[in-house]
């Protein structure tokens with residue numbers, strides 16, 4: 001369901017110390033934004049309404065967290081949920097920030113000096129299911145290669161999705177982008193790990209009977225040449241598949 005424009009969202013975010021107003025200016029300096037800069041820094045990409053980030057950050061004051069989403073409409077709800085979660089636990093919300101940014105442009109706001117320990121990607125469904133839009137997936141090979149620029153060596157990506165096709169493709173994207181998949185499940189709730197926190201979308205899909213697929217991948221050493229070669233091979237493969245689909249469509253049109 002499309003969420004309505006919220007005219008109050010931007011002013012409320014700009015008035016909040018939880019919101020990073022000028023993310024590009026923090027490039028290379030993200031650790032310094034937090035009360036305890038020496039702590040590990042974790043990112044949540046596409047944090048949405050923030051239920052996950054609020055619970056995670058208020059349960060782990062020993063880490064710093066940054067939640068990123070493209071739209072203020074959801075970030076303003078994330079801000080409120082974070083405030084509530086910390087208030088309920090009687091803790092200062094000094095280890096969490098949220099910000100508005102297009103994840104495809106993360107390199108404009110992060111570099112190697114930001115040394116990220118972990119990235120969470122939860123239910124980042126593609127905007128559009130057409131094959132041409134696969135390259136906008138947050139786990140597409142090119143995106144995962146981009147995250148390497150600021151993810152520590154040995155840093156982790158935690159990924160969850162409801163989408164079978166996206167999960168199956170991601171099992172290929174991660175190794176191509178120089179990550180080792182160290183754990184995976186096709187039904188997270190069958191034997192739910194105690195570290196799991198259910199997100200808003202996870203709750204919704206679970207109610208619909210759709211299993212949550214999940215994996216943990218670790219950044220391994222890889223040369224730029226190896227990664228470029230893998231990405232070029234993926235793009236070439238997808239182009240060939242698209243050409244085949246077009247030919248089949250043309251043949252079907254001629255018949256009909």
Ligand SMILES: C[S@@+](CC[C@H](N)C(=O)[O-])C[C@H]1O[C@@H](n2cnc3c(N)ncnc32)[C@H](O)[C@@H]1O
Pocket residue numbers: 045046047048049068069070071074101102103104122123124125199200201202
């Ligand atoms: C389906 S929602 C999932 C929200 C939350 N992670 C959850 O599991 O409930 C996907 C979120 O990712 C955000 N998103 C998708 N693509 C993005 C991009 N390129 N840059 C920033 N945010 C993006 C959307 O705005 C949306 O809030």
